[in-house]
Amino acid sequence: MKTMLSLAKFIEFPNIDNFSAPIFKKQFSLKELPQNAKLSVCALGLGYVYLNGSPITSDLFTAPVSDYSKTLWYNVYDVKRFLKVGENELCVIVGNGFYGWDYAYADFKGTPKLLLALSLDQETIFTDESWLAGINDSPVIYNELRSGETYDCSRGENFRLFGTKDYLPVKLSKNSPKGTLRECLCQPIREFEHFAPVKTFINRDGNTVFDFGQNVSGYLDITLAGKAGDLITIRHGEHIFEDGTLDHRGMNKHPFHRGHEFQTNKIILSGNADSPVFRFAYHGFRYAEIEGECEIIKINSVFVHQAVDKISTFYCSNELLNKISNCSDISVWSNMFYSLTDCPTREKLGWANDAVASAEQILMNFDSAPFFEKWLIDVFDSVTQDGNLPPIIPAWGWTTENYTGVLCTGIIFELPFAMYQSNGNKEYIRAAYPYMKRHLDWLLSNFTSDGLLSIKLGDWGGGDDFVSFTPVKFVDTALTIKYAKLITKVEEILGIINPLSQEIYHKIYNRFFSLFYDKKNEKCTVDTQTAVSMMICIKNDGISEGLIRQLTELVLKKDNHLDCGMVGLQYLIPALDMIGRNDLVYKIITATGYPSYSLWMEDGATTLYEAWNMKQSANHHMNSSVVSWFMKKLVGISQKIDTVGYKTLVISPYFPDELNFCEGNLRGTATAKWERNGKDIRYVLTHTKDVNIEIIVPDGYLVNSSINDGKYELIFTKK
Structure with a gap:
């Protein structure tokens, strides 16, 4: 046009x-x-x-x-x-x-x-x-x-x-x-909260360090004075060593910064009170180290991100869960810069695997449809002539061979369908359908003679070295099964008649289960949390007792700790929910020791980290998928399967013994609050008039209910 x-x-x-x-x-x-x-x-x-x-x-x-x-x-x-x-x-x-x-x-x-x-x-x-x-x-x-800016x-x-x-x-x-x-x-990128320093000190090098108490994406709002022509250097970081110097945890040696300083702004003073305006670089930081003689008249950190509103809320009696929820929010905002980036520090790139991991909870918790509508065009732009996708969107020259896998390229399926589920707009999947088909064809063309697919990355992000314990051929083939099935759903929704899609799905599915499912023992032949969880989630003929026992034992074997990467986390939580073991989900999320969210919080985290060993970026959203479980099971409100636009909600709470109360609001459509009263739990729900409610009573409970003008009061009593 x-x-x-x-x-x-x-x-x-x-x-x-x-x-x-x-x-x-x-x-x-x-x-x-x-x-x-x-x-x-x-x-x-x-x-x-x-x-x-x-x-x-x-x-x-x-x-x-x-x-x-x-x-x-x-x-x-x-x-x-x-x-x-x-x-x-x-x-x-x-x-x-x-x-x-x-x-x-x-x-x-x-x-x-x-x-x-x-x-x-x-x-x-x-x-x-x-x-x-x-x-x-x-x-x-x-x-x-x-790298940063130099401002005269x-x-x-x-x-x-x-x-x-x-x-x-x-x-x-x-x-x-x-x-x-x-x-x-x-939504545009704007300035939001300004954080004043909570602590100021002199480090080993004699430089002044300001701790703003919160890790954010942004820059400093600073007024300073000194001798005309003097150079003041500001270095930004997420961590510090015991001596007060910045701890970049390996990120300052990244190849993006060869020959350039890392997260560094410089100011040439005028001799008056100066307030430099930083426009062309933002940083991920909690700490700012200032080198050079000057008087600091004013200093704050400024949180900068796209103006995407939070539309859901969560709060409970467990402070760790509240911290995880808040850290997730800040990490999501910190990576909203006209694409969903990985981190605001080292790369600032739209890694598609991170977006696949977080899309559901972001669409649930944020007014993110306009944000994703823009980025979806970038996703379409990234599809190559032969149907492949790069791992980063926009690609900016990253080839489809660099650090990729179906965990990344699946964005072409996951994002438009999640957007459709969120608001019911079929145009997302209608526009995406040709690209979905092209990419599925590309995936199929790369299957090997054994009927499996193995590209490069699998269950990325597990263990100290990010190595997957689950074979890539298992992960990539399982994901392809999911996406082949999703295409059949899209075709049904759009009224497209294509019997070949069903044939493709069943062919891959049957081959996969013939290789990886032990029918006699009803178990997955790959004995990892990731593999068993993925098999449970894609199995189309019921969940066997063997798989239930296998996944339960894998979690208990690790003393209720994660033993998987980012793909595994996305499937482990819903798989445990499907087999009725939300007690294990709660124990995993609240676990202490390594690996755990608790360990991050003990380290002083105010955002979610990239790695469980805390050696990489401290502002990643890729492990935020768990917060969707907070809403679905702890608050107890979820969208009914195979419905769209949050018009039919299922009330199916899980009440951990360790939790005394919980409350939340889902996208302004429904609000729930529950609290314990002896053996009883009082659960109060209100919702908008255009929403249908279905209630599923948790196992082991009886319920007495009263409904008055859209307000539900439910008393759950243990049997």
């Missing part, structure tokens, strides 16, 4: 180094104020627009990231209030973002570019040869999204009427990306 931006031209600064942030400017005159003024902008990698010296929005880190060769996201703003009769000036400062990142995989890497159209009543101002650009007035003399306070923040000194005519971009222009309608 044609937009006003289609008539604009990408422009760039003619003689730029790789790391300065150029300023583009255009002066124009108005004889009268227009009735309408819409500004459309696509800055590669990131841009901030000022009109007559004022920022036109509080949105951050635009243009939204994408595979720029496929899609160019742009934003539209009403700027009428910034205009005046007479001379006006547009100024846009543009940084590298993910367009100009310093990494060999990105084949589109280039210098910052700007595409802009200001549409007025009778005219439109486009980016073209008439614009000017400069870098000598730019306060940002270095910017790299993962002597150059100031005055984006009004710079004049023409040292400004040059822009150059029209000859190698601008050819992606389709799309307006971004999802």
Whole structure:
């Protein structure tokens, strides 16, 4: 579809180094104020627009990231209030973002570019040869999204009427990306909570360290003063050593940062009270180490993420569960940057396996449909001609051979179907269906002669070295069975008649169970938590007593601890629920020692970690899938299987002996609260009028109920 931006031209600064942030400017005159003024902008990698010296929005880190060769996201703003009769000036400062990142995989890497159209009543101002650009007035003399920024306070923040000194005519971009222009309608990135330091101290190196008490994605809001020209260095980190120096736990040696400092901002002082504005890099941090002589007048950490609202709540009498829930929320928000990233520290990449693990609980707990609608386009863009997918979305040059597996590529099935289940919009699966089919065909083409699939990664994230204990061929084939079955569901929903899909599903299913299911003993031949859980979840003819005993013994053998990776965790919890062992789920989640969530909290975690051994990132969401169980079983509210839009809810709580009360709200549709009263449990439920309720009484309980105008009061009594 044609937009006003289609008539604009990408422009760039003619003689730029790789790391300065150029300023583009255009002066124009108005004889009268227009009735309408819409500004459309696509800055590669990131841009901030000022009109007559004022920022036109509080949105951050635009243009939204994408595979720029496929899609160019742009934003539209009403700027009428910034205009005046007479001379006006547009100024846009543009940084590298993910367009100009310093990494060999990105084949589109280039210098910052700007595409802009200001549409007025009778005219439109486009980016073209008439614009000017400069870098000598730019306060940002270095910017790299993962490494940081260098900000020269002597150059100031005055984006009004710079004049023409040292400004040059822009150059029209000859190698601008050819992606389709799309307006971004999802929630913007904004600033949220500001955290004051809870502790300040001097470390071994004589530098001042501020502990803000909360790990977040963002940057500092700082005002400082010192000698003009002095350099102040700010290093950001998630952990510290006993001597107060930053502990990056191996992440500062990541290949993304060769030749660059890690999570480091620098400030050149002006001699006055300076308040630098950081625009082009964000960090994952709880601690900030400041090196250099200066007076700190004000300092806070700023939590930055997309403005995606939390729409469900959870609270109970077990503080560990409350901490896990809160850490999950912060980790999800910390990774909402126009794609669902893995962490805000080292990579900032949209690892699809992490998204597969977290999608259900994010859709349950957050108003995330607009966020995922944008990212789903990026997912579609990532599908290769032969039907494969990369592990990272947008891919940015990561090939389909780098650290991938069905745990990653399954995003093409999992995300659109989960979105459909969440709000009932069939367009998600209708748009995804051709890509689902293409990828399933690709998976089938890679099956070996034994009727199994083994790509690369399997049950990633288990053990100290992240090695899977379950054979990759088991994991990849089991996931393919799930997705072959899902395609048959999608076809049924969309009214597509395709008998071949059923044939494919049954062929893979039968071969898999002939190899991995011991009919005589009714057990899985791969004796791991992951394998048995996956088999229980995909088995289509009932769960055998042998599988029930096998999974129970595997959990008890590990003293109610996890012995699996991220795939196993996604299937272990629902499998235990299916066999009626939610008592084991509760014990696993509340376990102490290694591995456990409790160990993370003892380490001072305020977000979820990447690794159980705590040696990697401290702000990952990939192990957050357990919080969906909190709502489904502890609060006791879940969506009925094979229904959509949360219109039919099942009330089926589990009451751990160790828990005295629990309460929660599911997406504004239903609220439940229960508490113990001797041997009885009083459970109160309210819901909106458009919701149907089905109640399943937990095993071992009797129930007395009363219903009054949509309010249920249930008294559960142990038999």
